Amino acid sequence: MTTTENVLKLGLPKGSLEKATLDLMARAGFDVRIGDRSYNPSTDDPEIEVVMLRAQEMSRYVELGALDAGLTGQDWIAENASKVHVVSDLIYAKSSLAKVRWVLAVPEESPVRKVQDLEGDLIATELVKVTERYFKERGVKVKVEFSWGATEIKARLRATSLFYQTDKSKTDAEVKAQKLVGAIVDVTETGSSLRANRLREVDTVMESNTQLIANRAAWKDPWKRAKIENLALLLQGAINARELVGLKMNVPKKALDSVVRLLPAEKSPTVSQLADPDWVALEVILPGSQERRLLPELKRAGATGIIVYPLSKVIH
Amino acid sequence: MTTTENVLKLGLPKGSLEKATLDLMARAGFDVRIGDRSYNPSTDDPEIEVVMLRAQEMSRYVELGALDAGLTGQDWIAENASKVHVVSDLIYAKSSLAKVRWVLAVPEESPVRKVQDLEGDLIATELVKVTERYFKERGVKVKVEFSWGATEIKARLRATSLFYQTDKSKTDAEVKAQKLVGAIVDVTETGSSLRANRLREVDTVMESNTQLIANRAAWKDPWKRAKIENLALLLQGAINARELVGLKMNVPKKALDSVVRLLPAEKSPTVSQLADPDWVALEVILPGSQERRLLPELKRAGATGIIVYPLSKVIH
Amino acid sequence: MTTTENVLKLGLPKGSLEKATLDLMARAGFDVRIGDRSYNPSTDDPEIEVVMLRAQEMSRYVELGALDAGLTGQDWIAENASKVHVVSDLIYAKSSLAKVRWVLAVPEESPVRKVQDLEGDLIATELVKVTERYFKERGVKVKVEFSWGATEIKARLRATSLFYQTDKSKTDAEVKAQKLVGAIVDVTETGSSLRANRLREVDTVMESNTQLIANRAAWKDPWKRAKIENLALLLQGAINARELVGLKMNVPKKALDSVVRLLPAEKSPTVSQLADPDWVALEVILPGSQERRLLPELKRAGATGIIVYPLSKVIH
Amino acid sequence: MTTTENVLKLGLPKGSLEKATLDLMARAGFDVRIGDRSYNPSTDDPEIEVVMLRAQEMSRYVELGALDAGLTGQDWIAENASKVHVVSDLIYAKSSLAKVRWVLAVPEESPVRKVQDLEGDLIATELVKVTERYFKERGVKVKVEFSWGATEIKARLRATSLFYQTDKSKTDAEVKAQKLVGAIVDVTETGSSLRANRLREVDTVMESNTQLIANRAAWKDPWKRAKIENLALLLQGAINARELVGLKMNVPKKALDSVVRLLPAEKSPTVSQLADPDWVALEVILPGSQERRLLPELKRAGATGIIVYPLSKVIH
Amino acid sequence: MTTTENVLKLGLPKGSLEKATLDLMARAGFDVRIGDRSYNPSTDDPEIEVVMLRAQEMSRYVELGALDAGLTGQDWIAENASKVHVVSDLIYAKSSLAKVRWVLAVPEESPVRKVQDLEGDLIATELVKVTERYFKERGVKVKVEFSWGATEIKARLRATSLFYQTDKSKTDAEVKAQKLVGAIVDVTETGSSLRANRLREVDTVMESNTQLIANRAAWKDPWKRAKIENLALLLQGAINARELVGLKMNVPKKALDSVVRLLPAEKSPTVSQLADPDWVALEVILPGSQERRLLPELKRAGATGIIVYPLSKVIH
């Protein structure tokens, strides 16, 4: 691990985002190898030195300059209130190409229906500062305590405690005086783990996606900035490729207009003449999510020999 | 699981076809998630509600209207004699893109050579009705009994029984009077499990492939019919894509005719002019199984820069 | 697989009981090896020839004499109404040393509360004959249809069908006329899979445990009967050993009476004099399930140096 | 999860101690089943209700009375400064029957040799309060910051930073001004992960073992106290059994004295007369760790027929 | 890895015997940990330093004194003709407590029936020198060539070659002139891999078991010899324990003689008086392989409360 002028120190997130991040790096063209227990990760790009670090702390080390750039969540950048340059949004999470949400949740059987019902109560979360800000902005006084994970179980502890269950006559104040957690703020991709824990969402505290961030001094260094921008371009190109597909088809000239009208408007397709003068070949890149709807329509509109092919990178 | 007008109830086969079916659905563009123990499968298409059911019983539930459509084998539709609309044949099985066969088989050492030798004997199978019909059509009287799987072992039980092995003088009638199974009718993709059990095929009772079937009333409902037809198109497109590959090459104009003659006749390739006026680019979709033979021939005929690329969907 | 006078043909159940049965055979002292795909199982006892067969059909093959003896469930012996000699009850199931129960169950939201509410309805089960008998004895007329497994999903199909959910005004008769399953009879060890499927138990149709059964002719053959009895003894010895533990302790003579009174009454413990004339050593075999209660009590009664040790076989 | 007078709410640690704890509970005689994602753990003792919680927070919930008792580490009880009753020390950790140590460690190449060298530096740890106390007692001023795990990598970040590596002329103060971590306090069972990270131990901050703790009010309730004490007895009995073995041997009377002298002094062995008047049988429980040394010596001293057997529980 | 006077350098076999050897060491009381890729194995006995080495070469390194002692097969000691002290035979192999055999084998369809039929032929084996000696002793001239494993396939190559199969008129000499392998000498525990390759055994070339061997100089050093002898004792004690079981039973005095007569004669059982003057307790260690036969007989002879318990070490 030698550090010269032309090496970019890049932090990658250890833990829940780790696998998705290494997959993305690989599709972007960087082979990052993590040894046993994450010691000494290596890349096949001699100009990049990788450090594995928890997403929670990444932005602090980028801010301090121990790292030139890093991949981490918006949530943790906000939590740390780190002064870093945000290079680009990379919308992917542990198991999907989507944002995550931090939600305020209570046990299904809790009487709490809106954020104001939590006045005076105790909130457990890993995202303490963001949560405090959320309640402050809404003028609701609560105590936010740091939780070591398994947050959902804490919410249930009150729900299943003696007082709560057997003595419905207790006043709200008496229940709160127990110092057990009244609500939690936890992160979720699909909401399914909340439901499995029989928790009910009250509100969304924050939406968050992965971001590529840079140290401000590094961003002013021309070599480092160019290196970071290229990395951003390749990472974004790999994310695009997972969302898009290539589509080719043969279209009789007389049907061309109605076929083109079916396609998304943003970009004109590549049209080329076939040997048969009455037919053209038409090629376009489009979101995979539209395939299901488009393919039957294209066929009905007269397209034939429709093929869809996979992409590895797309740069607009 | 709410049921409105615009929801298609789709049955998918649980068990041996399950994995291949979910893979096919995914390639067709539908993300079906099966929870633990198959409870509550979900899809990302809000217009489709998935129910996991044994292939053996699928057609009955489609016939009754508990399901609008379903994927199951021709064999079980025949066994149940279900009155359903067959939408399309989807040629895939547990481990290949092929039909399966129900074969009449006997132990290697059995004296049975043709179906008539089984007159008066006992046949074990999971496909009772189809087997009864098969013997009836051939005028051979047998008793067909339902078998709970592991059918092949039953065939061997007689082969290894005391009478059969030690007392070759027993008459056929005496052996049959023992009430042990004389032959089985079992399903096979490649025949290898029959050989491993030292069984010998006597005849093929039925060939079968997966089919998309629809309830007759659902098929008359315009919305449901369109939805089922789109589904059929996308499933077939995904199956095609696994059998076909995309092929591109550069060809000198003077070699174009001989190159084109090598290609399968069905469809003219897409030809486009290259910058160099003596060369054209040629693009065609062809069965992957022809690659092995075609590529060396194309090169010899003068094609260069031959590339083969994977497809995700092909709709003719 | 040669068959001589002094070979016992023993059927072992393939499928859900298979692993538990082979473990039990191993602890009883018989090393049974099952090759790939269950062909040609072998044992280290040259006097036993093993055949793997579905539990559902075992008793028929024992009855016919294709097997001399077999391990299978009481449920399937009853279903087949097989005439066999029951040698012994071996209380173990797939994942515990307990009986299983076949329960009559309906969806949580079903109006059915007692067996009589199912009059005229359709029942799905793998255990058709036993179920028919159960309803007949109670004078309730139903149609019982064979189910290929995944029975629980069928019960839910009606619960989620259009009629049932959206048209509460339907009469019972109208709902039943739909020919969808109204209740199921399914097997369960702990009831947890029923709850996970949101089914509600209405009644227990049958309790069942594993039994060692013998062909009636084989049971009259002295050599075979002795062989089967020895096998029963060793299997039972191995089951006992999993339920029992060995317990030793040192007890001051004056506390001996109060210690002995704490122990289960059936059998007097082995008492031996220690070098110190005021102390005795006491040794006893007792059910592991009593340990949790007994150990603290024994210590309080004056026992010291209490040790519990594992057993591999116990024959009373 | 109903809560009556006669139910003990017991917290078990989720995470790194989880597997070892459930194994221990099983050997103690309690079958605790954790469903997917730790929801709804269940036990076979109707008088115990299990809650899975992070070891870090256990003592707070026991203190508040949300739990009657819990298993957690001494380290986290100290960190939380929780007022709870310590019932017993249970010496086991993630992968051995030993204590863990929280060690102060620095990169191998760090100039830091003793705790005083860290004056003015930044320390990262999960155990913030205990670490602050440690430094305060030694009169060394440091800033202790909470670390989200992967603590060892932080220590290396400074070791590999530009300043530290390339500019040896930097004064200590200048290096510390960088705000990168100078040392960590991390937990270790064997020290091997520290060595693998090329870290060097400077001091042990705290030794810690698992403890069974009780809420103070619960401890005063006679039923709960008896229940907790019984649990402690059974857990300790299971731990003992893993450390001890049973040893039996036959000894000629004339060698008895010299054999007995070899045995650990604490407890006299059980001696019994054999049929042959010149021989006695001798039985004793001893630490497995002494076997390696003792067995050869016992044989040389004249013992024969020496056998060692496993134990499942030992209560002194 | 420091080397002082009081350290024994012990070689353990890497590869096929590795797992069985480490299991045996563990049961003997030595916790040997092998890191990734076998670097730096460690033990919990500071007086033993472990080196992992291929069994094939072990005896050479013991002979040279690079190791003080080692575990390896008799076969490879013979192959290397190493001058070492054989401390003890430890009868265990990869998957059983048995010897292995090196067998001379030919394809099933080979005309070779006895060793003399191989005169002038080519033999492939990993055990070159032992095989050469075997043929020399029998006066049969062959060429023995070293084989890199997968030896069985070579034997089949000739069996399937053109000449051999299609031209039965070829003389033996002509076939041999082809220089393809005529027979192999390969190792087998059970013979099953030979049968699976359709090879036929012609003769046993050598039987072999694992041995503990010592360097001759080390054996003369009193400390090292004592250390090696203790190790031998503990390893043998662990092997014994896997073959033997402990048996206890209560016997009415009048049945004692007939019960004792059933037991193996070598060693008198431990008999102790029970509280009831008419009964004695009887305890004995016997081979697990006799259990199956003995337990039913003991019960018939009058023994009750028969228990079998597992052992961890037995030293005669």
Next chain:
Amino acid sequence: MTTTENVLKLGLPKGSLEKATLDLMARAGFDVRIGDRSYNPSTDDPEIEVVMLRAQEMSRYVELGALDAGLTGQDWIAENASKVHVVSDLIYAKSSLAKVRWVLAVPEESPVRKVQDLEGDLIATELVKVTERYFKERGVKVKVEFSWGATEIKARLRATSLFYQTDKSKTDAEVKAQKLVGAIVDVTETGSSLRANRLREVDTVMESNTQLIANRAAWKDPWKRAKIENLALLLQGAINARELVGLKMNVPKKALDSVVRLLPAEKSPTVSQLADPDWVALEVILPGSQERRLLPELKRAGATGIIVYPLSKVIH
């Protein structure tokens, strides 16, 4: 396994290259199935019969004509000095598309710095003949001994032996007289296992890649030669496809020159006119390793809609 005129006997390497070779065959279009224990591999090409053989011995069997062709390493062809026809170089190894190196290595702490320092010493290797040649060409006299693998441990044995470590005064000659290995020649893809063993490379003895080789007589047979050439073409096509990617982009005509200048010079890209007269589409195949550098440059040069797509076969 019948052998007719029109069958090519093809040897594939068993062991470390096996998985990579079967993957390559699959991508080349040949489905090779290896049964349990490698018996009876089968292909879906009836004209090819596959034999699995150790890479070390492959060339001998090709030379003898037992096989018509085979895939094996250059290293083992050299070691066996086999007279075979080399058809083509296929650059792939166990875990990458690269050559392997046989390196001369010594323990880190060895005084050996150059090959001459090993005069009179002992060298262990699997590649005995090549190593002997290497030393002979350099005029250095050594003894080369065959090593059964785990070669790296042998090198360390001297490094850790008593003499070497404790008696630095020993002369070189005395150390060598010990007959322990002084250096090894071992194979490596990345050098990481050498470093993990704390070995230091002194020189590269040989570079090696996989080759397709043919028996000389088979190469003269027109049918066999054509079959082998086709196989070579398809294998090479599949290797190319893993190293290359397809690239398409839209380019404004005025930027065409600068874009084309960025592309590798070897081959002109396919340019086609888009509907918009100011734009052209440009398509080219290029090494995946250049993507990382090229994509940002192409975008800066004016290309838009850049897509990269995967290839399955490329034939130049």
